[in-house]
Amino acid sequence: MATAVTAPPMDPKVSEFVATKQKLLINGKWVDAASGKTFPTYNPATGEVLANVAEGDREDIDRAVKAARAAFETGPWSQKLSPAQRAKLIWKLADLIEQHQEEFAQLESLDNGKPLKISRIADVPLTIENFRYFAGWATKIEGNTIPLTLANSSKFLAYTLREPVGVVGQIIPWNFPLLMAAWKLGPALAAGCTIVLKPAEQTPLSALRLGELIQEAGFPDGVVNIVPGYGETAGAALAAHPDVDKIAFTGSTEVGKLILQAAAGNLKKVSLELGGKSPNIILDDADLNAAVPGAASAIFFNHGQCCCAGSRLFVEEKVFDKVVEGVAQIAENIKVKPGFDPDCEMGPLVSEEQLNRVCGYLESGVREGAKTVAGGKRLGDRGYFVKPTVLVNTNDKMKVVKEEIFGPVVTATPFRDPKEIEARANDTIYGLAAGVWSRDIKKAHTIAAKLRAGTVWINCYNVFDPALPFGGYKQSGWGREMGHEVLEHYTEVKSVCASLT
Numbered sequence: 400m401a402t403a404v405t406a407p408p409m410d411p412k413v414s415e416f417v418a419t420k421q422k423l424l425i426n427g428k429w430v431d432a433a434s435g436k437t438f439p440t441y442n443p444a445t446g447e448v449l450a451n452v453a454e455g456d457r458e459d460i461d462r463a464v465k466a467a468r469a470a471f472e473t474g475p476w477s478q479k480l481s482p483a484q485r486a487k488l489i490w491k492l493a494d495l496i497e498q499h500q501e502e503f504a505q506l507e508s509l510d511n512g513k514p515l516k517i518s519r520i521a522d523v524p525l526t527i528e529n530f531r532y533f534a535g536w537a538t539k540i541e542g543n544t545i546p547l548t549l550a551n552s553s554k555f556l557a558y559t560l561r562e563p564v565g566v567v568g569q570i571i572p573w574n575f576p577l578l579m580a581a582w583k584l585g586p587a588l589a590a591g592c593t594i595v596l597k598p599a600e601q602t603p604l605s606a607l608r609l610g611e612l613i614q615e616a617g618f619p620d621g622v623v624n625i626v627p628g629y630g631e632t633a634g635a636a637l638a639a640h641p642d643v644d645k646i647a648f649t650g651s652t653e654v655g656k657l658i659l660q661a662a663a664g665n666l667k668k669v670s671l672e673l674g675g676k677s678p679n680i681i682l683d684d685a686d687l688n689a690a691v692p693g694a695a696s697a698i699f700f701n702h703g704q705c706c707c708a709g710s711r712l713f714v715e716e717k718v719f720d721k722v723v724e725g726v727a728q729i730a731e732n733i734k735v736k737p738g739f740d741p742d743c744e745m746g747p748l749v750s751e752e753q754l755n756r757v758c759g760y761l762e763s764g765v766r767e768g769a770k771t772v773a774g775g776k777r778l779g780d781r782g783y784f785v786k787p788t789v790l791v792n793t794n795d796k797m798k799v800v801k802e803e804i805f806g807p808v809v810t811a812t813p814f815r816d817p818k819e820i821e822a823r824a825n826d827t828i829y830g831l832a833a834g835v836w837s838r839d840i841k842k843a844h845t846i847a848a849k850l851r852a853g854t855v856w857i858n859c860y861n862v863f864d865p866a867l868p869f870g871g872y873k874q875s876g877w878g879r880e881m882g883h884e885v886l887e888h889y890t891e892v893k894s895v896c897a898s899l900t
């Protein structure tokens with residue numbers, strides 16, 4: 400992957416894309432919103448309007464669901480395409496993204512604020528590989544033959560079929576806009592579902608560009624519909640729609656609960672990937688040359704805007720000062736700049752709302768007695784930049800320790816006894832991820848077993864792979880993304896039992 404040494408000129412296709420009013424993708428056509436309304440998406444590095452996008456609402460969602468239903472029930476997708484043909488289309492989409500990777504990297508950096516060098520080496524390649532991984536699954540979704548326990552097996556032939564769940568609504572967040580679209584679309588397409596995707600209102604652009612490539616790849620009309628809009632309107636309409644069979648959501652725990660209520664109307668299936676307050680535990684026998692930068696990147700990667708961010712750092716007493724000093728030093732040295740700046744290591748937060756939310760937590764931490772050893776405030780007065788922050792003198796009851804901040808803010812506390820740490824690490828409503836750093840594999844695996852979290856990283860953090868399931872215990876969600884596990888959300892099991900007599 401090329402790394403820029405000078406600020407890149409904006410790709411002409413990207414300049415053109417952001418200058419054009421973006422529309423909704425419904426039934427294979429780019430259309431205006433029924434209301435004719437548009438909404439702005441902002442450049443978080445400047446706070447200025449970046450692009451204008453058609454604002455989908457209830458009526459547009461309804462049209463998109465009708466298109467997805469028709470594509471599912473009667474279109475070529477459901478009737479004529481074999482799994483191998485579906486696989487080919489998904490793989491072709493991955494190839495097209497690869498051909499346009501620089502455009503996607505730039506769009507993502509502009510709309511979300513993240514460093515261009517990160518979207519180049521993380522968001523875009525992970526998106527491509529995710530689609531390729533799920534292209535492979537399209538031909539491998541199988542049922543079983545079942546020997547009945549009560550009947551003589553010569554009298555019955557019983558087997559299961561795995562069928563697509565139907566029309567799927569997918570609502571995604573703004574922290575990894577393109578990758579979250581890929582996590583959702585990949586398995587749904589592999590399973591043979593049809594989709595209405597609602598990107599986050601803060602970052603709709605990369606999903607819309609993806610829509611153009613979905614068209615170019617040759618997916619039949621109505622298989623993927625993309626309707627940007629606000630959560631309270633377009634999102635809520637999708638979650639409540641009576642003809643949607645399943646809703647997949649990634650975002651806040653608060654909205655996850657609203658999705659669940661909205662889904663109750665027709666008992667649509669629900670999968671949720673929600674918030675976190677993940678513990679990252681460093682034992683005194685850890686390799687600190689790895690653990691210290693590991694702890695910093697666990698929280699500061701993507702500006703802390705990760706559901707699995709290692710936001711509660713627990714360090715064994717003997718090495719506490721050394722670790723905190725090391726993480727604070729890294730925090731102070733991180734170059735916080737606009738994402739397009741070639742020196743940028745951390746960009747702005749995504750929005751003014753997030754800036755205010757994160758700064759509110761910084762104030763509440765200090766008010767409750769925490770001490771700031773790095774960062775602690777906003778940077779400059781243009782754009783939504785916050786200094787990477789390390790807080791100490793915290794206790795487990797403080798808001799900054801209990802609540803998801805979703806910004807570059809870590810709380811660090813010492814512990815004396817590794818046995819005490821499991822209960823403290825689990826003392827949260829969340830259970831998405833955790834980290835353990837130790838040279839002693841027995842200790843590390845023993846702690847990993849006790850942690851109530853969907854992912855435990857040992858001597859690493861934020862390692863993602865399309866083959867590795869990801870999701871939450873407790874209020875971090877329902878179900879798993881990725882791996883073969885995610886296919887359960889997008890398939891129904893049918894038992895077929897035939898008498899042979």
Ligand code: NAI
Binds near residue numbers: 572629649652705
């Ligand atoms: P959010 O949960 O409101 O937004 C996520 C998605 O849900 C967006 O597409 C939004 O339009 C949609 N949405 C919002 N309200 C909805 C509703 N009533 N019905 C259907 N869809 C709805 O998250 P927001 O407000 O952007 O961020 C707030 C906090 O949520 C963050 O500070 C962070 O703590 C958490 N969050 C967690 C994420 C994760 O990856 N688990 C991602 C984004 C935010």
Ligand code: MG
Binds near residue numbers: 630651654
């Ligand atoms: Mg919200």
